[in-house]
Amino acid sequence: MSGRPVLACSITAAGAALARRLPYEHHPGRLVATVADRWREAGGFVLVCATGIAVRAIGPLLGDKSSDPAVVCVDDGGRWAVALAGGHAGGANSLARDVAALLGAEPVVTTATGAAGLPALDALPGFTAEGDVAAVTRAWLDTTPPTVAVDPPLAAWPTGLPLSPGASTAGMSVLVTDAATPAGPSRVVLRPPSLVVGVGTSAGADPEALHSLVLATLAGHNLHPASVGAVATVEAKRHEPAVLALASRLHVPLRVIPAFALAAVDVPNPNPVVAAAVGTPSVAEAAALLAAGPGAVLAVTKRRSPEATVAVARRAGPQGHLAVVGLGPGDAAHRTPAAAAAVRHATTVVGYGAYVDLVADLLAPSQDVLRYPIGAEAERCSTALRRAAAGERVALICSGDAGVYAMASLVLELAPAHGDPPVTVVPGVTAALAAAAVLGAPLAHDHASISLSDLLTPWPVIEGRLRAVAGADLVVSLYNPRSRRRTQQLARALAILAASRPPATPAAVVSNAGRPGQAVVRTTVTGLDPATVDMLSLVVVGSTTTRWIGDRMVTPRGYGTAGSA
Numbered sequence: 434m435s436g437r438p439v440l441a442c443s444i445t446a447a448g449a450a451l452a453r454r455l456p457y458e459h460h461p462g463r464l465v466a467t468v469a470d471r472w473r474e475a476g477g478f479v480l481v482c483a484t485g486i487a488v489r490a491i492g493p494l495l496g497d498k499s500s501d502p503a504v505v506c507v508d509d510g511g512r513w514a515v516a517l518a519g520g521h522a523g524g525a526n527s528l529a530r531d532v533a534a535l536l537g538a539e540p541v542v543t544t545a546t547g548a549a550g551l552p553a554l555d556a557l558p559g560f561t562a563e564g565d566v567a568a569v570t571r572a573w574l575d576t577t578p579p580t581v582a583v584d585p586p587l588a589a590w591p592t593g594l595p596l597s598p599g600a601s602t603a604g605m606s607v608l609v610t611d612a613a614t615p616a617g618p619s620r621v622v623l624r625p626p627s628l629v630v631g632v633g634t635s636a637g638a639d640p641e642a643l644h645s646l647v648l649a650t651l652a653g654h655n656l657h658p659a660s661v662g663a664v665a666t667v668e669a670k671r672h673e674p675a676v677l678a679l680a681s682r683l684h685v686p687l688r689v690i691p692a693f694a695l696a697a698v699d700v701p702n703p704n705p706v707v708a709a710a711v712g713t714p715s716v717a718e719a720a721a722l723l724a725a726g727p728g729a730v731l732a733v734t735k736r737r738s739p740e741a742t743v744a745v746a747r748r749a750g751p752q753g754h755l756a757v758v759g760l761g762p763g764d765a766a767h768r769t770p771a772a773a774a775a776v777r778h779a780t781t782v783v784g785y786g787a788y789v790d791l792v793a794d795l796l797a798p799s800q801d802v803l804r805y806p807i808g809a810e811a812e813r814c815s816t817a818l819r820r821a822a823a824g825e826r827v828a829l830i831c832s833g834d835a836g837v838y839a840m841a842s843l844v845l846e847l848a849p850a851h852g853d854p855p856v857t858v859v860p861g862v863t864a865a866l867a868a869a870a871v872l873g874a875p876l877a878h879d880h881a882s883i884s885l886s887d888l889l890t891p892w893p894v895i896e897g898r899l900r901a902v903a904g905a906d907l908v909v910s911l912y913n914p915r916s917r918r919r920t921q922q923l924a925r926a927l928a929i930l931a932a933s934r935p936p937a938t939p940a941a942v943v944s945n946a947g948r949p950g951q952a953v954v955r956t957t958v959t960g961l962d963p964a965t966v967d968m969l970s971l972v973v974v975g976s977t978t979t980r981w982i983g984d985r986m987v988t989p990r991g992y993g994t995a996g997s998a
Contacts, residue, residue: 437476437502439528442467447509448481454766455479455535465490477503477519477528487517498555503528507538515541521556527777530794534765540794552593552799554607558778558826559751560592560623561659564616565605572603579605579621584612589750589824590625593780593799611660611747613652625751626662626685628732631721631744632676633666633707638740640678646738647679654733656745662752663688665724667695667716675741688724695719702735721746753854755821756828757844759835759861762947763791767862775859779828783817785809788830814843815851822852834863838884838912865910868943868971871953873985875939875973879907880988885922886913892922899926903933908979908988911972915963923963923972930974931958939975939986942966955984 441452442464449461457479460467464482468490471478480487487506495501495518503525504518514536516529526542533540544553554570555562569579580601581594587609594607608614609623616622630647651658664680665688666673680687692712700722703714713719715735721744722729728749735744756775761767776782776795786804789796796802805813817829831839841858848856869876881902887895902909909930915923931938940961942954954965958974966972979988 437474439477439479439503440467440471440475441479441481443481444486445482445509448507451507451509451511451536452479452481455532469494472502475502477505477524479505479507479514479528479532480517481507481509483508484515484517491518498522505529505532507532507536511536511538513541514538516543520544521553527795531765531773534794552797554594554621554623557592557594557623557799558780560609560625562621562623563659564621565618566621568619569605569607569621572601572605575603577601577603577605579603579607581607582609584608584610586747587611587625587627590627591751591780592623593801611657613655613657624657624659626660627748628656628661629663629665629688629721629725629729629746629748630661630679630683631665631717631719631724631746632670632679633711633716633720633742634670634673634675635740636673638673638675640675642738643675643679643741643743644682646736646741646743647683650733650736650743650745654745656732658683661685662748663724665690665720667692667711667713667720669711670716688720690720690723694723698722700735701731717742717744718746720744725749726752751824751826753821753824754826755817755844755854755856756826756859757817757835757839757841757856758828758830758859759837759839759863760788760791760830760832761834761862762864762867763832764947765794767867767947769859769861772859772861775857776828776830779826781817781820781825781827782830783813783820783827784830785813788832791832792830810840810843811847814840814847818844818848818851818854821854821856831861832864833867834861835859837863837865837882862947864912864946864971865973867946868910868941868973871943871946871951872941872955872973873982873987875908875941875975875979875986875988876910877990878976878978878988879905880909881905881907882910882912883926884912885915885926886919887922895922896925896929899929903930906933906976906978908976909974911974913968914970914972915966916968920963923966927958927961927963927974934958934974934977938977939979939981941973941986942970943973944970946971955981955986 439457441455441457442460443449443452452459472494484506501519503523505528506515506517514529514533516525519525529540554566605619607621611627663685668689668691671689695713698719700715700718708714717735725746725748729746732747733745735742758772758775776792781801783803789804817827821827835841936959938958940958944952
């Protein structure tokens, strides 16, 4: 939906109550008028109304699927989330799944590829599609698959499409290429982001002239602008208006590289004058090669204009990436948009089977989903790293926050031994934060988290940390408090804490925080029964200042008292 806003529009009081549960701009009443007024600026609409009303509202506004926003219709009972228009290109299929997850509804996706379990040609991650998408897709659905060909330089760019040997009986074809090969009837051209344009400019270069030079360079070598995945330049040109405008007009990121790094790249056309000016003998060629990654080759050597130089490098394959994703407690309402995007845009999803089930609404048929049993943490991380190093976009999913008792630390430890691919850690709501929100505000002052699992940390170390927390009078969240085999650690931890706190110090057990089956036990540090606790629970023990206010556990910060901050 290209960063444009999603609007939730409702008519009735029941519809408004549903719309308010969604994280979108809400417009109660005047549904038809709102849709008409905001049609061109919105990325999507969630219309809480009858489908007949929704159809009449959007019918006069529909143009084509490349420009229409996503439209999802939800009934007033909150039972169905129907992708009504803009299924693939507009993102309505994904929006319907998001809305359904947030409302506990059933997503209704009627696009034929989704029903058949086929990836949509115009929604393949990392590719743009041109040509007769409808006819070629229809042939696939009619079990007369097209011929799929890949230009030899792009052999390492997987599409995830089911391949078929020999010529298509329906005369349909799909070509994967970055060449300026035209699409047309019975043919789809898929273009990967395989090219990186390196540029160097003089100060104050004309943006139009630079853009024209790049387009002419691509055209002169039969390369298509849609396959440009990045623009790269030297760090000294990071604020050059012409360079910024070029990246913006090509709709790609700008990579800025220090001069010393460019100077180390072997290029066919170094220039000592450039070296004296910016500290590297090559900008365009070196920046293109370095930004394109290992194994890249120059598809176009340096081309000059009076104000600029341009070169084009071709990547050896897709740039791999690993996102270690914290899903939060599990419910879609507590899942960040960044986490959802990381899973949805991955080609491969890796995780403990129960965590994979938590993102079922985000998964697509084209994704490779790898489920692992509990205890296979190192294997999970190693697989994710190997896949990312091989050029795949991987999401390794964790509950809570990926960096809190989860996989981020192990991934970063293992990364150098697995090709050291780019890694991003996507934060999530931790179990302690989810449980604290259920209880009230127990973590409002200084607090600590301790895992009681001694599988990786010796118990004497854990016990020493418990004594330190007790002596510091910190609120503490106890992770992994009790399992079928570890039955004594929680009782010992409570005894250590109780030795330095009043018997009535508030304590609580929150099980399945933020998930179906959530349960809360409110008690004290001496009254807490370890037998009521399992591995789906988190135990919170207050400090000497924590108290119960009704059924809310609160640790005051001291506002309104001397010395508060």
